[in-house]
Amino acid sequence: MVAHSHQTLPLHADVERVLISRERIAARLDELAARIAGDWEAGGAGEVTLVPILTGSIVFVSDLIRRLPLRLRVHLISVTSYPGKATSSRGATLEVERSSLPASLEGRHVLVVDDIFDSGRTLELATRLLAGLEAASVRSCVLLDKRRPREVTLEPDYVAFEIPDEFIVGYGLDYDGYYRNLPDIVTLKRGVIDPAAEPG
Ligand code: IMP
Ligand code: MG
Numbered sequence: 001m002v003a004h005s006h007q008t009l010p011l012h013a014d015v016e017r018v019l020i021s022r023e024r025i026a027a028r029l030d031e032l033a034a035r036i037a038g039d040w041e042a043g044g045a046g047e048v049t050l051v052p053i054l055t056g057s058i059v060f061v062s063d064l065i066r067r068l069p070l071r072l073r074v075h076l077i078s079v080t081s082y083p084g085k086a087t088s089s090r091g092a093t094l095e096v097e098r099s100s101l102p103a104s105l106e107g108r109h110v111l112v113v114d115d116i117f118d119s120g121r122t123l124e125l126a127t128r129l130l131a132g133l134e135a136a137s138v139r140s141c142v143l144l145d146k147r148r149p150r151e152v153t154l155e156p157d158y159v160a161f162e163i164p165d166e167f168i169v170g171y172g173l174d175y176d177g178y179y180r181n182l183p184d185i186v187t188l189k190r191g192v193i194d195p196a197a198e199p200g
Helices: 002-008 022-043 058-065 121-131
Strands: 015-020 048-054 072-074 077-080 109-117 137-146 158-163 185-188
Touching: 015 158, 022 058, 022 158, 048 058, 048 121, 058 072, 058 109, 077 121, 109 121, 121 137
Parallel strands: 048 072, 048 077, 048 109, 109 137, 137 158
Antiparallel strands: 015 185
C-alpha cells in the first residue's frame, strides 16, 4: 500500500530529490543569524524572546539559537494547520493552543520563528496573537518562503530561502508527521503522497 510505504521502507527510499542540502542550510544560517544579531544590536532592543511555532520549526530554531550571541529566551507555541495527509493548507483550519501562549509579553521584543511561509496564515495569526499580548515589538523569521500567491498582507522579516511552490519535507518539515528527521530539505516521490487526501 502506497499510504503505508513510509512505515516499511527506509526513509531515504521515499526521497525524490534534495532541494536544499544540509551544507547550504548551515551556510545560510550563519548569514541569517549574523543579520538578526546585527539588527538586534543596532536596534538596541536588548533581550529577545524567540517564539518558535511547533512542531515544524524545532530543527531550524535549534540551529538558529546556537548562532545568536544575544541575551534570549525561548517560548514555544503550538499552532496546528495541515489536516493529516493533505499537502495544501487551502481551507485548513488553524488552531492555536491557547494554553501554549505566554500570559503576557509586556515590553518584550519578540521574534516569531516558523518553518515555512506558505499561505502565510499561520504566521499572520501567531503574530497577531503575540502583538495582542502587549509585546514591545513582534518580528518574524522563517526558514522557507514558498513562491505562491499570498493570502495575507504580512511579509516575514527574515527568510532563509525562497523555494518554488512544491511540497517539501525534512529539516523539521513533515508529511503526515513523518520525515522531520531528514537532515536535508527534499521532495517526495509521487507514490508517497496520498492523492485521496488532497483537496479539490
Ligand atoms: P501556512 O499557514 O499556509 O503559511 O502554512 C504554514 C504551515 O504549513 C507550516 O508551518 C507547515 O507546517 C505547513 N507546510 C506548508 N508548506 C509545507 C510543505 O511544503 N511541507 C511541509 N509542511 C508545509
Ligand atoms: Mg506541518
